[in-house]
Amino acid sequence: MHRGGGSLLKLGLSIVAAAVVSVADATTLIRLNLKDLVDQADLIFVGTAISQEVVPSRDGKFPFTFVAFSVEQVLKGSMKDRPLTLRLAGGQIGKRTVELEGMPEFQRGERYLLFVVQNGEAGCPLLGWDQGIMQFVRDTQAGKTIMIDAWGAPIFGIEGEDWFRGAPKLVAKPGVIYSTPSTSQVHDDSDAAGSGTTTPDKEGAGRAATGKPVEADRLLAELRTFIDRRRAKPGFHSAQPVRSALPSEVPESMRGAALPPEPEKK
Numbered sequence: 001m002h003r004g005g006g007s008l009l010k011l012g013l014s015i016v017a018a019a020v021v022s023v024a025d026a027t028t029l030i031r032l033n034l035k036d037l038v039d040q041a042d043l044i045f046v047g048t049a050i051s052q053e054v055v056p057s058r059d060g061k062f063p064f065t066f067v068a069f070s071v072e073q074v075l076k077g078s079m080k081d082r083p084l085t086l087r088l089a090g091g092q093i094g095k096r097t098v099e100l101e102g103m104p105e106f107q108r109g110e111r112y113l114l115f116v117v118q119n120g121e122a123g124c125p126l127l128g129w130d131q132g133i134m135q136f137v138r139d140t141q142a143g144k145t146i147m148i149d150a151w152g153a154p155i156f157g158i159e160g161e162d163w164f165r166g167a168p169k170l171v172a173k174p175g176v177i178y179s180t181p182s183t184s185q186v187h188d189d190s191d192a193a194g195s196g197t198t199t200p201d202k203e204g205a206g207r208a209a210t211g212k213p214v215e216a217d218r219l220l221a222e223l224r225t226f227i228d229r230r231r232a233k234p235g236f237h238s239a240q241p242v243r244s245a246l247p248s249e250v251p252e253s254m255r256g257a258a259l260p261p262e263p264e265k266k
Contacts (some may be wrong), residue, residue, distance in 0.1 A: 027101040028177040032128040035161035038223075038230050041127055042239035043077035043116040045069075046136075046220065049106040050083060054091035055247040062254035063091035063098055066247055067106050069114075075220070076227050077116075080243040086116065087245035089123035089254065102129040104150065111136040113147065113220075120245035123254075136216050146213040154213035158222050166213060 038044065047069035054063050068085045090100045103124055106112065115132035119125040126132030130150035139146045139154075147155045152169030230236050 027129070028179060029102060029129055029131070030179055032131050033162035034158060034226070035230065037115045037127050037132060038076065038227050039233070039235045040237055041076055041115040041117055041132075042119070042237070043079060043242040044075040044114070044223075044227070045077075045079070045084070045116070046072045046075070046111065046113050047084065048072065048111045049108050052106065052108065053247060054093055055250050056093055057251050057253050059253045062089070062251075063093045064089055064247075064250055065091035066245060068244075069112075072111070073220075075224055077239055078241040080241045083244075084242070085244035085246070086114075086125045087120050087250075088125065100124075104130050104133045113223075116242060119242055120249065125245070139213065142212060145216045147216050147219050155219055156213055157219065158226050 032040075049067055050070050051068045053066045055066060056063050065088045066085050067088065068083045071079065071082050071084055088103055090098045090103055092098075100123070104126055113134040113136070115127045116125050117127050117132075133150055134147045134155065135149075136145055137148055138144075149155065149163070149165065149168075150170075154166040156164045156166060158164060
Protein backbone atom coordinates (compact mmCIF):
# COMPACT_ATOMS: atom_id res chain seq x y z
CA MET A 1 0.00 0.00 0.00
CA HIS A 2 1.25 3.46 -0.88
CA ARG A 3 0.51 6.20 1.63
CA GLY A 4 1.45 9.85 1.82
CA GLY A 5 4.67 10.33 -0.10
CA GLY A 6 3.88 7.07 -1.91
CA SER A 7 1.12 8.92 -3.72
CA LEU A 8 3.79 11.04 -5.38
CA LEU A 9 5.58 9.34 -8.24
CA LYS A 10 7.76 12.23 -9.33
CA LEU A 11 8.38 15.59 -7.70
CA GLY A 12 8.05 18.58 -9.99
CA LEU A 13 9.38 21.99 -9.02
CA SER A 14 8.48 25.37 -10.41
CA ILE A 15 11.18 27.82 -9.39
CA VAL A 16 10.06 31.45 -9.37
CA ALA A 17 12.65 34.22 -9.11
CA ALA A 18 11.32 37.74 -9.52
CA ALA A 19 9.30 37.57 -12.77
CA VAL A 20 11.23 34.61 -14.19
CA VAL A 21 9.62 31.15 -13.95
CA SER A 22 11.30 27.85 -14.86
CA VAL A 23 9.47 24.53 -14.67
CA ALA A 24 11.67 21.52 -13.99
CA ASP A 25 9.32 18.54 -14.39
CA ALA A 26 5.73 17.44 -13.96
CA THR A 27 4.30 16.26 -10.68
CA THR A 28 2.73 12.83 -11.17
CA LEU A 29 0.23 11.74 -8.53
CA ILE A 30 -1.72 8.54 -8.02
CA ARG A 31 -5.39 9.42 -8.21
CA LEU A 32 -7.16 8.61 -4.96
CA ASN A 33 -10.87 8.14 -4.40
CA LEU A 34 -12.61 8.83 -1.10
CA LYS A 35 -12.13 5.26 0.10
CA ASP A 36 -8.38 5.60 -0.44
CA LEU A 37 -8.29 8.93 1.38
CA VAL A 38 -10.29 7.62 4.35
CA ASP A 39 -8.40 4.32 4.63
CA GLN A 40 -4.90 5.77 4.33
CA ALA A 41 -5.18 9.02 6.29
CA ASP A 42 -3.54 9.33 9.71
CA LEU A 43 -5.98 12.10 10.56
CA ILE A 44 -9.10 13.65 9.05
CA PHE A 45 -10.21 16.97 10.52
CA VAL A 46 -12.06 20.20 9.90
CA GLY A 47 -10.13 23.34 10.74
CA THR A 48 -9.45 26.97 9.92
CA ALA A 49 -6.06 28.28 8.77
CA ILE A 50 -4.98 30.82 11.38
CA SER A 51 -1.31 31.53 10.64
CA GLN A 52 1.52 30.76 8.24
CA GLU A 53 5.32 30.86 8.54
CA VAL A 54 8.04 30.08 6.01
CA VAL A 55 11.28 28.63 7.39
CA PRO A 56 14.37 27.69 5.33
CA SER A 57 16.03 24.31 5.63
CA ARG A 58 19.04 24.30 7.93
CA ASP A 59 21.37 24.66 4.96
CA GLY A 60 19.34 27.71 3.88
CA LYS A 61 18.66 26.38 0.39
CA PHE A 62 15.00 25.32 0.52
CA PRO A 63 11.88 26.83 2.12
CA PHE A 64 9.20 25.00 4.09
CA THR A 65 5.80 26.51 4.88
CA PHE A 66 4.23 25.88 8.28
CA VAL A 67 0.46 26.44 8.43
CA ALA A 68 -1.37 26.37 11.78
CA PHE A 69 -5.04 25.35 12.00
CA SER A 70 -7.58 25.79 14.73
CA VAL A 71 -9.38 22.45 14.98
CA GLU A 72 -13.16 22.36 14.85
CA GLN A 73 -13.80 18.61 14.69
CA VAL A 74 -11.91 15.36 14.15
CA LEU A 75 -13.48 12.67 11.97
CA LYS A 76 -10.66 10.10 12.07
CA GLY A 77 -7.60 9.69 14.27
CA SER A 78 -6.40 11.98 17.02
CA MET A 79 -3.87 14.74 17.58
CA LYS A 80 -1.42 15.74 20.27
CA ASP A 81 -1.55 19.47 19.60
CA ARG A 82 -4.22 22.11 19.15
CA PRO A 83 -3.83 24.25 17.11
CA LEU A 84 -2.24 21.76 14.71
CA THR A 85 0.61 22.87 12.44
CA LEU A 86 1.24 21.20 9.09
CA ARG A 87 4.53 21.45 7.18
CA LEU A 88 4.52 21.76 3.39
CA ALA A 89 7.55 21.86 1.11
CA GLY A 90 8.02 25.13 -0.75
CA GLY A 91 7.30 28.75 -0.01
CA GLN A 92 8.64 32.27 -0.39
CA ILE A 93 11.66 33.76 1.35
CA GLY A 94 12.25 37.38 0.39
CA LYS A 95 11.90 37.68 -3.38
CA ARG A 96 12.68 34.01 -3.96
CA THR A 97 9.94 31.40 -4.21
CA VAL A 98 9.82 27.64 -4.68
CA GLU A 99 6.44 26.29 -5.84
CA LEU A 100 5.58 22.62 -6.18
CA GLU A 101 2.86 21.89 -8.72
CA GLY A 102 -0.09 20.23 -7.03
CA MET A 103 0.88 21.43 -3.56
CA PRO A 104 -2.18 22.84 -1.74
CA GLU A 105 -2.25 26.49 -0.73
CA PHE A 106 -4.18 27.91 2.21
CA GLN A 107 -5.76 31.26 2.93
CA ARG A 108 -5.81 32.62 6.46
CA GLY A 109 -9.33 32.55 7.90
CA GLU A 110 -10.61 29.94 5.45
CA ARG A 111 -12.09 26.64 6.64
CA TYR A 112 -10.99 23.25 5.26
CA LEU A 113 -11.55 19.50 5.46
CA LEU A 114 -8.10 17.87 5.44
CA PHE A 115 -6.85 14.30 5.01
CA VAL A 116 -3.46 14.25 6.75
CA VAL A 117 -0.62 11.74 6.48
CA GLN A 118 3.02 11.77 7.65
CA ASN A 119 2.98 15.36 8.89
CA GLY A 120 6.52 16.63 9.35
CA GLU A 121 7.92 13.70 7.34
CA ALA A 122 6.46 13.87 3.83
CA GLY A 123 6.94 16.84 1.50
CA CYS A 124 3.18 17.28 1.53
CA PRO A 125 1.22 16.21 4.63
CA LEU A 126 -2.02 15.81 2.65
CA LEU A 127 -2.91 12.56 0.93
CA GLY A 128 -2.70 12.92 -2.83
CA TRP A 129 -1.58 16.54 -2.36
CA ASP A 130 -4.46 18.67 -3.69
CA GLN A 131 -6.74 15.62 -3.60
CA GLY A 132 -6.60 15.65 0.21
CA ILE A 133 -8.20 19.06 0.71
CA MET A 134 -11.78 20.35 0.58
CA GLN A 135 -12.76 23.95 1.24
CA PHE A 136 -15.94 25.31 2.82
CA VAL A 137 -17.45 28.22 0.89
CA ARG A 138 -20.65 30.19 1.12
CA ASP A 139 -23.16 29.62 -1.69
CA THR A 140 -24.80 33.05 -1.63
CA GLN A 141 -27.55 32.09 -4.08
CA ALA A 142 -28.62 29.06 -2.05
CA GLY A 143 -27.88 30.76 1.27
CA LYS A 144 -25.85 27.85 2.64
CA THR A 145 -22.29 26.66 3.19
CA ILE A 146 -21.08 24.00 0.77
CA MET A 147 -17.84 22.09 0.12
CA ILE A 148 -15.72 22.35 -3.00
CA ASP A 149 -12.62 20.43 -4.06
CA ALA A 150 -9.29 21.87 -5.20
CA TRP A 151 -10.69 22.42 -8.71
CA GLY A 152 -13.76 24.29 -7.47
CA ALA A 153 -16.15 21.39 -8.10
CA PRO A 154 -19.06 21.41 -5.62
CA ILE A 155 -19.68 18.22 -3.67
CA PHE A 156 -23.15 16.66 -3.99
CA GLY A 157 -22.52 13.78 -1.61
CA ILE A 158 -20.90 10.34 -1.45
CA GLU A 159 -21.71 7.70 -4.06
CA GLY A 160 -20.12 4.28 -3.80
CA GLU A 161 -16.48 4.77 -2.84
CA ASP A 162 -16.01 8.37 -3.89
CA TRP A 163 -17.31 11.90 -3.76
CA PHE A 164 -20.15 12.72 -6.12
CA ARG A 165 -19.09 16.04 -7.61
CA GLY A 166 -20.39 18.82 -9.76
CA ALA A 167 -18.49 20.23 -12.70
CA PRO A 168 -15.07 21.73 -11.87
CA LYS A 169 -14.70 25.50 -12.06
CA LEU A 170 -10.92 25.51 -12.48
CA VAL A 171 -8.64 23.89 -15.04
CA ALA A 172 -6.03 21.48 -13.67
CA LYS A 173 -2.51 22.87 -13.88
CA PRO A 174 -0.50 21.47 -16.80
CA GLY A 175 2.36 20.61 -14.43
CA VAL A 176 0.29 17.98 -12.59
CA ILE A 177 -0.44 14.51 -13.99
CA TYR A 178 -2.89 12.13 -12.29
CA SER A 179 -2.41 8.42 -12.99
CA THR A 180 -4.74 5.44 -12.47
CA PRO A 181 -7.98 7.46 -12.42
CA SER A 182 -10.57 6.41 -9.88
CA THR A 183 -14.11 5.58 -10.91
CA SER A 184 -15.58 8.66 -9.27
CA GLN A 185 -19.05 9.80 -10.14
CA VAL A 186 -18.71 13.14 -11.85
CA HIS A 187 -21.64 15.25 -13.01
CA ASP A 188 -20.85 17.56 -15.90
CA ASP A 189 -23.26 19.67 -17.94
CA SER A 190 -21.16 19.23 -21.09
CA ASP A 191 -22.08 16.84 -23.92
CA ALA A 192 -19.08 14.69 -23.01
CA ALA A 193 -20.40 13.98 -19.54
CA GLY A 194 -21.22 10.42 -18.65
CA SER A 195 -18.40 8.58 -20.36
CA GLY A 196 -16.50 6.46 -17.88
CA THR A 197 -18.69 7.45 -14.95
CA THR A 198 -20.83 5.38 -12.63
CA THR A 199 -24.57 5.96 -12.61
CA PRO A 200 -25.61 7.46 -9.26
CA ASP A 201 -28.62 6.32 -7.27
CA LYS A 202 -31.93 8.22 -7.40
CA GLU A 203 -30.93 10.69 -4.71
CA GLY A 204 -27.59 11.36 -6.40
CA ALA A 205 -29.27 11.73 -9.78
CA GLY A 206 -31.62 14.28 -8.24
CA ARG A 207 -28.72 16.26 -6.88
CA ALA A 208 -27.05 16.33 -10.28
CA ALA A 209 -30.25 17.28 -12.07
CA THR A 210 -30.90 20.24 -9.80
CA GLY A 211 -27.25 21.28 -9.73
CA LYS A 212 -27.54 22.22 -6.09
CA PRO A 213 -24.79 21.06 -3.69
CA VAL A 214 -25.92 19.91 -0.27
CA GLU A 215 -25.25 21.70 3.01
CA ALA A 216 -21.70 21.13 4.28
CA ASP A 217 -22.87 19.84 7.67
CA ARG A 218 -24.89 17.15 5.91
CA LEU A 219 -21.82 16.15 3.88
CA LEU A 220 -19.77 15.85 7.06
CA ALA A 221 -22.46 13.61 8.57
CA GLU A 222 -22.34 11.43 5.44
CA LEU A 223 -18.56 11.31 5.70
CA ARG A 224 -18.69 10.25 9.36
CA THR A 225 -21.00 7.38 8.43
CA PHE A 226 -18.71 6.41 5.55
CA ILE A 227 -15.66 6.39 7.85
CA ASP A 228 -17.47 4.29 10.46
CA ARG A 229 -18.34 1.72 7.79
CA ARG A 230 -14.72 1.58 6.62
CA ARG A 231 -13.20 0.96 10.09
CA ALA A 232 -13.61 -2.81 10.02
CA LYS A 233 -12.54 -3.15 6.38
CA PRO A 234 -9.14 -4.51 5.30
CA GLY A 235 -6.71 -1.71 4.56
CA PHE A 236 -8.18 0.79 7.02
CA HIS A 237 -5.18 2.46 8.62
CA SER A 238 -5.04 3.57 12.26
CA ALA A 239 -2.18 5.82 13.29
CA GLN A 240 -0.63 7.20 16.44
CA PRO A 241 -1.84 10.68 17.46
CA VAL A 242 -0.62 13.30 14.99
CA ARG A 243 1.51 16.11 16.39
CA SER A 244 2.37 19.51 15.01
CA ALA A 245 5.37 19.97 12.75
CA LEU A 246 7.86 22.29 14.42
CA PRO A 247 9.98 24.91 12.63
CA SER A 248 12.85 23.90 14.93
CA GLU A 249 12.76 20.45 13.31
CA VAL A 250 13.04 21.69 9.74
CA PRO A 251 15.13 19.28 7.58
CA GLU A 252 18.80 19.85 6.92
CA SER A 253 18.16 20.06 3.17
CA MET A 254 15.81 19.13 0.33
CA ARG A 255 17.63 16.84 -2.03
CA GLY A 256 17.51 17.90 -5.67
CA ALA A 257 15.96 21.30 -5.02
CA ALA A 258 17.08 24.72 -3.85
CA LEU A 259 16.09 28.35 -3.79
CA PRO A 260 17.06 30.25 -6.93
CA PRO A 261 19.76 32.89 -6.51
CA GLU A 262 18.78 36.39 -5.49
CA PRO A 263 17.92 38.56 -8.53
CA GLU A 264 20.77 40.82 -9.53
CA LYS A 265 20.36 44.38 -8.36
CA LYS A 266 20.34 46.93 -11.15
